[in-house]
Amino acid sequence: MTDGESADGVRLTGIAKSFGGTRVLAGLDLAVRAGEFLTLLGPSGCGKSTLLRIIAGLERQDCGTVSIAGRPVDHLPPAERDVAMVFQSYALYPHMTVAGNLATPLEMRRLTLLERLPLIKHLSPRRARVMRGIMAEVRAVAEALRIEALLDRKPAQLSGGQRQRVALGRAMVRHPAVFLMDEPLSNLDAALRVEVRHELADLHARLGTTFIYVTHDQVEAMTMSSRIALMDQGRILQLGTPDDLYDRPASLAVARFIGSPSLTVLETVADGVGGIRLGAVRLPFGHRFAAGTRLSLGIRPEAFALPLGPEADGPALAARLVRAENLGAEWHLHVRLDLPGEPPAIVRLTAAEHEAARASGLLEDPLTLVLRARGVHLFGPDGARVEPDPAHTAVVE
Amino acid sequence: MRSRAFLASVLSHLVLLIGAVLMLAPFVWMLLTSIRPAEEVFGAVFDPIPSRFAGFENYAQALFASNVPRAMLNGAVVCLGILAVQLATALPAAYALARLRFPGRGVLFGLVLFGLTVPIQVPALPLYLALAKAGLLDTFFALMFPFFLTVFGLFLFRQFFRTYPEEILQAARLDGMGEFEIVWRLAVPAALPAIGAFSVFSIVAHWNDLYWPLIVVTSRERATPPLGILAFRDAETGGNYGALMAGAALITAPLVLAFLVARRGFVRGLTMTGLK
Numbered sequence: 001m002t003d004g005e006s007a008d009g010v011r012l013t014g015i016a017k018s019f020g021g022t023r024v025l026a027g028l029d030l031a032v033r034a035g036e037f038l039t040l041l042g043p044s045g046c047g048k049s050t051l052l053r054i055i056a057g058l059e060r061q062d063c064g065t066v067s068i069a070g071r072p073v074d075h076l077p078p079a080e081r082d083v084a085m086v087f088q089s090y091a092l093y094p095h096m097t098v099a100g101n102l103a104t105p106l107e108m109r110r111l112t113l114l115e116r117l118p119l120i121k122h123l124s125p126r127r128a129r130v131m132r133g134i135m136a137e138v139r140a141v142a143e144a145l146r147i148e149a150l151l152d153r154k155p156a157q158l159s160g161g162q163r164q165r166v167a168l169g170r171a172m173v174r175h176p177a178v179f180l181m182d183e184p185l186s187n188l189d190a191a192l193r194v195e196v197r198h199e200l201a202d203l204h205a206r207l208g209t210t211f212i213y214v215t216h217d218q219v220e221a222m223t224m225s226s227r228i229a230l231m232d233q234g235r236i237l238q239l240g241t242p243d244d245l246y247d248r249p250a251s252l253a254v255a256r257f258i259g260s261p262s263l264t265v266l267e268t269v270a271d272g273v274g275g276i277r278l279g280a281v282r283l284p285f286g287h288r289f290a291a292g293t294r295l296s297l298g299i300r301p302e303a304f305a306l307p308l309g310p311e312a313d314g315p316a317l318a319a320r321l322v323r324a325e326n327l328g329a330e331w332h333l334h335v336r337l338d339l340p341g342e343p344p345a346i347v348r349l350t351a352a353e354h355e356a357a358r359a360s361g362l363l364e365d366p367l368t369l370v371l372r373a374r375g376v377h378l379f380g381p382d383g384a385r386v387e388p389d390p391a392h393t394a395v396v397e
Numbered sequence: 398m399r400s401r402a403f404l405a406s407v408l409s410h411l412v413l414l415i416g417a418v419l420m421l422a423p424f425v426w427m428l429l430t431s432i433r434p435a436e437e438v439f440g441a442v443f444d445p446i447p448s449r450f451a452g453f454e455n456y457a458q459a460l461f462a463s464n465v466p467r468a469m470l471n472g473a474v475v476c477l478g479i480l481a482v483q484l485a486t487a488l489p490a491a492y493a494l495a496r497l498r499f500p501g502r503g504v505l506f507g508l509v510l511f512g513l514t515v516p517i518q519v520p521a522l523p524l525y526l527a528l529a530k531a532g533l534l535d536t537f538f539a540l541m542f543p544f545f546l547t548v549f550g551l552f553l554f555r556q557f558f559r560t561y562p563e564e565i566l567q568a569a570r571l572d573g574m575g576e577f578e579i580v581w582r583l584a585v586p587a588a589l590p591a592i593g594a595f596s597v598f599s600i601v602a603h604w605n606d607l608y609w610p611l612i613v614v615t616s617r618e619r620a621t622p623p624l625g626i627l628a629f630r631d632a633e634t635g636g637n638y639g640a641l642m643a644g645a646a647l648i649t650a651p652l653v654l655a656f657l658v659a660r661r662g663f664v665r666g667l668t669m670t671g672l673k
Binding site: 057058078079085087088089092093094095105109116118170 | 567571573582583
């Protein structure tokens with residue numbers, strides 16, 4: 001599906017929003033495809049939650065248009081936009097039971113105002129019948145989320161994970177066209193977060209509904225999303241699949257934000273014939289910058305290798321080991337490169353690589369680091385990514 | 398050291414005890430007098446314990462030969478009527494002032510605070526004239542009307558609603574609740590302790606109020622409890638202070654009972670709203 005055909009998802013055009021004198025969103029365009037899991041990722045204060053609230057109708061944009069399923073919804077109140085939201089705090093109704101919480105969105109839609117008024121509501125003969133239907137649906141959703149045993153409890157009697165499920169159930173029960181989720185995992189402990197991450201991905205696969213998910217956690221974004229919109233200062237820096245963002249970052253800012261530990265950035269200059277120099281080493285890129293143009297080279301931790309067997313031929317840099325961290329399955333070497341200014345760098349090795357390197361004495365100072373082709377990115381003076389020209393060979397080979 | 402702590406504890410309890418005795422003495426005296434035979438009230442011999450139990454005749458006179466039961470019924474009607482309208486107006490208004498964004502909200506809330514500083518004596522005369530012009534003097538409506546809008550309740554509930562989590566309100570709007578429905582489905586259930594505390598304040602104030610009923614009520618049929626006692630003193634009893642005190646005890650009893658029942662919730666309501 002191309003962007004042109006995605007009118008049935010959520011489309012944002014020129015969304016701008018200021019609070020007081022602070023501009024939070026700066027004329028933002030975004031097309032969310034129907035059925036995709038799109039994550040708005042960014043540091044706190046980047047405007048991602050505000051954007052979500054604008055889609056929900058809880059905030060009004062200063063200008064721009066929100067369309068859901070092909071129709072503009074700017075004039076519609078939140079309840080009529082056919083969206084459901086899961087809040088960071090879960091926002092369950094504290095004095096209602098779980099069943100009451102799950103039933104409320106349906107009661108609001110299927111009962112008339114008179115049938116919802118205290119005392120008077122019992123006069124309606126229709127109400128009992130409608131409520132029976134609602135409770136059957138509530139029970140079905142509760143079973144799907146495995147919370148049917150909790151239906152009579154109040155939110156205060158539930159654990160964080162259980163509350164999270166109830167909040168999800170309250171969103172699911174009305175079958176909305178779009179799910180909006182505002183950092184729903186941030187109040188859970190680490191182990192539970194991994195579990196709920198899988199459940200959310202499963203849920204998305206099962207329902208096939210559009211999910212728009214806000215988080216500052218790149219692991220959540222990378223593991224669950226069909227696409228990620230990386231935001232900063234009210235703008236989208238890059239929109240793409242997790243692979244796009246990691247392997248083809250559009251700018252230095254994106255490359256720095258995505259990936260942990262973060263990539264090493266080296267300041268360098270163009271040599272005028274399509275390459276750059278790192279000390280004694282020349283890396284060919286096939287770029288067109290004039291000699292002396294300042295460029296940035298980003299190197300992912302796993303793009304550094306030790307000269308073991310087949311890796312030994314690439315361009316090599318000397319370095320001094322500062323600290324080695326053992327993470328079990330992998331090692332992180334913090335090193336200083338033998339370049340002017342001794343820039344720091346981080347090297348990621350698998351446990352097997354680390355062991356082989358230690359056996360062959362490659363961890364003695366000075367280290368020799370070989371650059372792999374994958375994971376080395378060049379950024380122009382404006383911070384934009386420089387695509388290697390396929391006519392020239394890329395970094396190594 | 399231990400003996401000093403013990404002494405301090407004894408001293409502080411002694412002070413509290415004296416305070417409690419001072420506070421309770423009039424009530425105890427009222428109860429004692431209410432079971433004292435009539436001839437003993439002004440008798441030459443002063444003895445706190447009545448010589449003979451005359452409670453039956455005093456309470457019987459207060460209950461069956463006076464206007465006190467009628468006055469209590471009137472008091473209940475007036476207090477509950479005032480409270481109902483106060484809650485029905487103050488709760489939505491407080492919610493709007495606390496949670497809705499609209500132009501002029503600051504000015505409106507400033508006026509509310511200003512209203513807190515105006516005592517009933519200030520608008521009493523214009524209110525009386527208006528009620529007199531409308532031919533509404535000596536009615537339940539005249540008794541209740543000046544108190545329908547409660548600035549104090551508005552302020553109390555506003556402070557309470559300000560602490561209500563914004564995300565729950567947003568969830569409710571997404572679920573399709575209008576603002577009025579948010580008030581009665583979410584805000585009111587959450588505010589029950591504050592509502593309880595306010596109700597006690599309101600009922601006590603209007604049950605015991607003498608000033609306004611004295612102005613607008615002239616007939617026995619509309620007398621509120623304090624007016625009932627007043628009339629009792631003048632008309633029926635003559636010198637029978639035993640029966641008068643029995644009437645006073647009867648009038649105090651509902652409030653004391655209600656407070657004992659609701660004591661825990663009342664204290665919690667006060668602490669929750671930060672007014673204690």
